[in-house]
Amino acid sequence: MYLRLAALGDSTTYGIGDPVPGGWRGWARLLAGALATSYDVSSCNVAVSGATATSVRAEQLDTALAHRPDVASLVVGINDTMRSAWDPARVRDDLMTCADALHGSGALLLTARFHDHGSVFxxxxxxxxxxxxxxxxxxxxxxxxxATYGGLRIDLATRPEVTDRRFWSVDRLHPSELGHRVLAHAYAGLLAVAGIACEPPSLVAAGGYDPSWRRDLAWMMAEGGPWVGRRARDLAPWAVRMAWTEVRRERVLV
Incomplete structure (x- = not known):
């Protein structure tokens, strides 16, 4: 049986945190591989590192729709929360537009509720x-x-693995290989309940590269440092305003 899968989103769906020779793998590719144990799978991963809800709508949605997916994942939004140009109304409009288009094409939606990233950081x-x-x-x-389109979703805030350091890569923002495997395994379980059964991905982090302080340092030098620098320039004014607002709020409550 033929099954078309499309994955839209940011760096987590792209696969950052799960390195393999030649690039990144990630939960979406692990899930596609698992589905291939039962189906003839055509997978289209259009996720891009750093993507926001707006860029998914503008740059990924049309390509995903052209793939005519039976299953489509839409997992994006954290990058929006970390930008000084935060616009909740626009985020809602972009996400609802993407979901409406994917559902309207006949795709079963895969989504997620996010945990408190600040506590992990x-x-x-x-x-x-x-x-x-x-x-x-x-x-x-x-x-x-x-509520509007149905589909299947993972609530990360309710999953105990999220508080396990092994779930996260060195930056504590992207899942590690184990974290990506947990996500793929969870989505595979939900799909099985929905009638799309397959052999779920292993939860043993045997592929990719073993973590080491050398690779952690290399990542921080090549990727982590520049990322923090970019976010700091964007978020520093917002962070100062928010911190001051919180301090004033706490004084009022006292």
Missing amino acids: GLPGVLRRPLAERIETVNRVYDEIH
Whole structure:
């Protein structure tokens, strides 16, 4: 039986955190491989590192629709919360437009609710709480998508693996190989319940590269440092405003 899969999103869906010779793999490719144990799979992963809801709509949606997917994943929004140009109304419009188009094409939607990234990062409360509020705003959009279009979704906040350091790569933003395997395994389980059964991906992190301090350092030098620099320039003014707002709020409550 033929099955078409399209994956839209940002760096997590692209596969960052799960290195293999020649590039990245990630949960979407692991899921495609698992589905291939039962189906003749045509997979289209159009995710891009750094993508926002707006860029998914503008740059990924048409290509995904042209693939005529039976199953389509839409997992994006965290990059939006980490930008000073945060616009919740636009994020909702972009995500709802993508979901409507994918569902309208006949695809079964795969989505996610996000956890509190700030707690995983170890951010202080004055920064973690404003970020958590933005993430919850994105989650409410995904709640609306799920209520409107159905589909299958993972609630990361309820999964105990998210608090396990082994779930995360060195940057604590992207899943490790194990984390990607957990995500692929979870989606495979949901698909099986929906009647699209396959042999789920292994939860043993045997592929890719073993983590080491040398690779962690190499990543931080080549990727992590520049990423932090870009985000710091964008977010520093917002972070200062939010921290000051939180301090004032705490003083009022006292």
